Amino acid sequence: MPTRRYDDSPGLGSLYARTVKATLRKAEYEPDLDGLTLELPRALVDQDHLTAYREVTGFAAGPALPVTYPHVLAFPLHLDLMSDPSFPYKPMGIVHLSNTITQLKPIPMHAELSISVHSTPERPHPKGTVFDILSAVSVDDEVVWTDSTSLLSRSAGTPTAHTDLLPDPSLEANALWDLRANLGRRYAAASGDRNPIHLWKLSAQAFGFPRQIAHGMWAKAAALASIQRTSGLPDAFTVRVDFRKPLLLPSRVLFAHRSNGTATDFALYNDDHSTTHLIGQLAPR
Template identity: 85%
Template structure:
């Protein structure tokens, strides 16, 4: 397995340019079966950036990082991986289906982190091919956080393939969120994810959406921040979300969650609960 190491996080400007180029290329290569691993052996958290992230997602201040924050730190490596010539899919147009994070223990906000990213083998899906981008964070030679981002590359698909989905829970609403039109731009500034579908109405319309849509990882972060404020989060847990229908901006969304001990089922719907945007499960470890 080839490994690429960085002394600093790769710049997003050049990565986005390479992503566009990778989307326009012809598939004239055979991908490496073992794939490419990207490593950032040492990175420190920018405390001003962390504050901005907390403000846009709703996480409370504290000595530990929000559980979704390392995903933001790993995101440049995700882009680097998907725009590399060895990557078998065109990066623009890939659909984010699901995200699973395991936190083995809280990550100190001043710790030096080591980040590693690689992709899983592909597997069939009714609507194309799915694969995972796998990320891990190590502190003092101990893996303390892992992330699996499940992505779909659309094609004819395999009708008989199994689509792994969380069951939709029956939960009473616990909050109503009023989401402004600039939410996508605010989260893009905090996360680095400047996909045009999240930024402006005209840009989103060019990709077939009626107006801009919220980032899926913002929805996950905001849901967990809401659960944190309502009763706290365990120190060690696995939390998975499935992204269903896009969440248009501006809009009003309905959040629902239910605790069973330290476990939590949660979901995000539109204003009248006729459309499901996100389904999630949190299980303590």
């Protein structure tokens, strides 16, 4: 499996230009079956950037990184992987289906991190082809955090293909969130994810949305920050979310969470509870 190593995180400006170019290219090549691994052996957290991330997601200050923050650090490597000529799918238009994070122990905010990213073989889906981008973060040569991001490349699909979905929990709302129109731009500034569907009404309409939509990883982070404030989070746990329906901005949404004994179920609904935007489950390790 070929490996590409970096002395510093790839610049997002050039990566977005490559992403657009990769989307426009013709698919005249075969996937690299050996895959490509990207590594950033030494990464330090910019504390101002971390503060901005906490503010937009709701995580309180503390000695450890928010559990979703390493995903932001790995995101430039995700873009680099998906815009590489060996990558078999056009990156623009890929749909984020789910995300699973496992924190094996809290990550100190001043730790030196090592980050690696690679993709898995494709598998069929009723609406196209699904693949995962896997990320891992190590501290002192010990893996302390992993992330699996499941993505859909739309095509004719396989109607009989199995889809792995979290069960829909029956939850009563704990909170009402009033989300402003600029939320996508605020999270983009803190995360680096400047996909145009999240930024402005006109740019979202160019991709078929009536107006801009919230980032899925913002929704996951905000949900976990809310659970942390009310119930606390364990030091070691796995948390998965499925992204069901786009969350349009501005909007009012209901957040619900409940412990079922061994795990915590949570969800985001629209304000009349008729549409599910996100379903999640957190289980201690």
